[in-house]
Amino acid sequence: xxxxxxxxxxxxxxxxxxxxxxxxxxxxxxxxxxxxxxxxxxxxxxxxxxxxxxxxxxxxxxxxxxxxxxxxxxxxxxxxxxxxxxxxxxxxxxxxxxxxxxxxxxxxxxxxxxxxxxxxxxxxxxxxxxxxxxxxxxxxxxxxxxxxxxxxxxxxxxxxxxxxxxxxxxxxxxxxxxxxxxxxxxxxxxxxxxxxxxxxxxxxxxxxxxxxxxxxxxxxxxxxxxxxxx
Amino acid sequence: xxxxxxxxxxxxxxxxxxxxxxxxxxxxxxxxxxxxxxxxxxxxxxxxxxxxxxxxxxxxxxxxxxxxxxxxxxxxxxxxxxxxxxxxxxxxxxxxxxxxxxxxxxxxxxxxxxxxxxxxxxxxxxxxxxxxxxxxxxxxxxxxxxxxxxxxxxxxxxxxxxxxxxxxxxxxxxxxxxxxxxxxxxxxxxxxxxxxxxxxxxxxxxxxxxxxxxxxxxxxxxxxxxxxxx
Numbered sequence: 001x002x003x004x005x006x007x008x009x010x011x012x013x014x015x016x017x018x019x020x021x022x023x024x025x026x027x028x029x030x031x032x033x034x035x036x037x038x039x040x041x042x043x044x045x046x047x048x049x050x051x052x053x054x055x056x057x058x059x060x061x062x063x064x065x066x067x068x069x070x071x072x073x074x075x076x077x078x079x080x081x082x083x084x085x086x087x088x089x090x091x092x093x094x095x096x097x098x099x100x101x102x103x104x105x106x107x108x109x110x111x112x113x114x115x116x117x118x119x120x121x122x123x124x125x126x127x128x129x130x131x132x133x134x135x136x137x138x139x140x141x142x143x144x145x146x147x148x149x150x151x152x153x154x155x156x157x158x159x160x161x162x163x164x165x166x167x168x169x170x171x172x173x174x175x176x177x178x179x180x181x182x183x184x185x186x187x188x189x190x191x192x193x194x195x196x197x198x199x200x201x202x203x204x205x206x207x208x209x210x211x212x213x214x215x216x217x218x219x220x221x222x223x224x225x226x227x228x229x230x
Numbered sequence: 231x232x233x234x235x236x237x238x239x240x241x242x243x244x245x246x247x248x249x250x251x252x253x254x255x256x257x258x259x260x261x262x263x264x265x266x267x268x269x270x271x272x273x274x275x276x277x278x279x280x281x282x283x284x285x286x287x288x289x290x291x292x293x294x295x296x297x298x299x300x301x302x303x304x305x306x307x308x309x310x311x312x313x314x315x316x317x318x319x320x321x322x323x324x325x326x327x328x329x330x331x332x333x334x335x336x337x338x339x340x341x342x343x344x345x346x347x348x349x350x351x352x353x354x355x356x357x358x359x360x361x362x363x364x365x366x367x368x369x370x371x372x373x374x375x376x377x378x379x380x381x382x383x384x385x386x387x388x389x390x391x392x393x394x395x396x397x398x399x400x401x402x403x404x405x406x407x408x409x410x411x412x413x414x415x416x417x418x419x420x421x422x423x424x425x426x427x428x429x430x431x432x433x434x435x436x437x438x439x440x441x442x443x444x445x446x447x448x449x450x451x452x453x454x455x456x457x458x459x460x
Contacts, residue, residue: 012311055312079309082284092285
């Protein structure tokens with residue numbers, strides 16, 4: 001069908017908020033925009049949605065083209081449509097977000113307006129293009145809220161981790177101090193962490209026992225109605 | 231700015247899922263569409279978004295025009311953009327939802343394509359226009375999930391209610407049976423229900439004590455970190 005412009009037309013984009021965790025801090029994946037209008041500005045990896053493309057697929061395509069990331073599990077976050085959010089006219093954007101293991105991926109933008117992609121610590125995010133700081137804040141809210149009642153933190157960690165690393169992740173994302181003994185007792189009580197016959201390597205402190213998260217076991221427990229809560 | 235059509239243009243709408251609770255059952259507000267293409271079909275109260283209108287305001291305007299409802303607290307639910315979801319071309323829709331007290335409002339559509347508006351029990355929702363059944367399902371999922379960890383059920387009840395009415399609401403929305411004694415003990419333990427010096431009137435059974443929900447008290451408790459959970 002040929003598209004006839006109307007008063008109700010709007011341009012439509014997708015922006016991706018990708019969180020990772022590295023060196024003890026939560027990071028977000030940003031691109032540097034190459035166009036003159038945004039010179040030197042960083043932004044979320046986002047672009048316009050095609051007429052013939054579903055939103056979820058559009059989110060994956062756009063993320064891949066701008067950062068090289070494939071197969072991230074993207075979840076819809078929120079839709080932002082303030083009339084003045086884009087300097088070039090009305091653009092409504094659907095934000096998606098994902099938690100990934102930074103080390104699993106190599107950053108490699110495929111299209112020209114992404115000069116480079118980089119992981120930036122959340123605490124050091126500069127003024128971004130458009131309303132992207134607002135979008136990151138919304139994603140952080142969602143992440144922090146969800147962390148407390150879903151064991152999603154594991155998606156950010158290596159497959160094998162120590163309980164200290166896990167506690168460190170919760171503390172630095174939630175910006176709280178957690179009592180070590182209570183944390184260990186609580187997290188182990190849920191019975192979805194598997195203790196491995198392995199210890200940390202190449203660490204300067206005493207090597208700690210490693211664990212892995214058993215997702216299947218968690219899903220079983222979740223169905224039975226355990227309520228994870230931190 | 232004059233709008234120049236591009237390959238990335240999409241038409242953009244908002245659909246509202248309004249839940250109410252009445253006569254012991256959860257209901258959703260639907261309109262009958264008057265246009266020939268949808269003859270006799272019911273749909274969510276939804277319409278196109280204007281170029282010069284923010285999404286939240288658009289949601290309120292559309293709800294008012296199609297049903298007469300004003301001042302409902304609308305929250306964004308999810309954005310649906312499957313390429314084939316609308317028979318007339320690509321229309322991406324942002325769904326909003328709200329919980330309201332049915333008796334507070336009078337239904338009175340203002341614009342012609344809404345032939346009438348009506349409260350339909352969720353269990354009796356017919357095949358709706360577009361993908362509106364999918365949207366209602368998503369809203370139900372959100373409502374059921376949220377009911378378990380936020381005391382939002384009160385938004386659907388009259389200001390004064392008996393504990394049986396409250397239990398009834400939880401049971402019929404969550405489709406579960408709840409033990410009466412445990413329910414009462416648990417819900418009263420949170421300390422956000424105020425017992426009134428009043429009893430039900432005009433009931434055939436023994437008149438029960440009435441309560442009201444103290445939202446301010448709940449918000450204080452929530453800040454202190456009580457975790458409501460049913």
